[in-house]
Amino acid sequence: MSDKKPKNIFVEGPVSPVKIGEDIAHHQKKSNIGAHSIFMGQVRADSVDGEAVLAIEYTAHQEMALLAMHEIREAIFAKYPLTCLHITHSLGLVKAGEICLFVFASAVHRKEAIDACEEVVERIKKELPIWGKELFNDDQYQWKENKG
Amino acid sequence: MQVQLMSYGALTDVTGSEVFELEISQQSVTVAELKLILLARYPALEGKTFRIAVNERFVVDEFEVLPGVIIALMPPFSGG
Numbered sequence: 001m002s003d004k005k006p007k008n009i010f011v012e013g014p015v016s017p018v019k020i021g022e023d024i025a026h027h028q029k030k031s032n033i034g035a036h037s038i039f040m041g042q043v044r045a046d047s048v049d050g051e052a053v054l055a056i057e058y059t060a061h062q063e064m065a066l067l068a069m070h071e072i073r074e075a076i077f078a079k080y081p082l083t084c085l086h087i088t089h090s091l092g093l094v095k096a097g098e099i100c101l102f103v104f105a106s107a108v109h110r111k112e113a114i115d116a117c118e119e120v121v122e123r124i125k126k127e128l129p130i131w132g133k134e135l136f137n138d139d140q141y142q143w144k145e146n147k148g
Numbered sequence: 149m150q151v152q153l154m155s156y157g158a159l160t161d162v163t164g165s166e167v168f169e170l171e172i173s174q175q176s177v178t179v180a181e182l183k184l185i186l187l188a189r190y191p192a193l194e195g196k197t198f199r200i201a202v203n204e205r206f207v208v209d210e211f212e213v214l215p216g217v218i219i220a221l222m223p224p225f226s227g228g
Contacts, residue, residue, distance in 0.1 A: 129226025131157030143158040
């Protein structure tokens with residue numbers, strides 16, 4: 001592991017589509033990039049016993065999550081020739097239909113961008129100490145479970 | 149000794165709060181012993197899957213818990 005300081009990935013509330021657009025625009029200056037692969041996780045209004053999920057409230061062990069993300073980042077850069085990699089994850093309340101996770105991998109060619117993006121998303125879901133509480137009407141809730 | 153605990157996700161429903169303290173009669177216990185102490189205090193932990201971190205590092209059952217540490221109780225992750 002390098003001695004670089006872990007980058008923050010968390011934002012309070014949803015990841016705004018404006019921020020996503022701006023992030024894409026910022027890469028126009030990096031003319032060595034030939035491919036971006038983007039993943040956006042959106043809160044789904046799942047129906048549980050006839051009740052729809054209205055929002056997910058995210059909490060995290062932030063220090064451990066940032067350390068784990070840092071290790072994932074280092075491993076991904078060692079495995080794939082990426083130009084850059086940006087990750088944003090929500091904390092707090094994200095309503096159904098809003099974006100809660102944004103992964104943005106850029107490379108010279110498409111294959112490494114696509115493969116790296118997919119691997120980062122899978123590892124985030126498995127390895128980052130983040131929890132989602134699915135909120136329904138009338139203060140009802142259930143804890144989200146990530147499927148394999 | 150006294151240790152500080154933090155619970156996350158569904159475990160906060162079991163412990164009733166996100167941050168709490170635990171008074172333990174011994175001056176050190178292993179993580180396995182700590183789990184038994186927690187189970188006695190929170191019987192609803194029985195059968196729950198969770199990992200323990202001490203001072204932000206995941207530890208095994210044999211790890212020795214000393215006074216003043218911060219212990220995190222973490223159920224399966226569900227980010228993204």
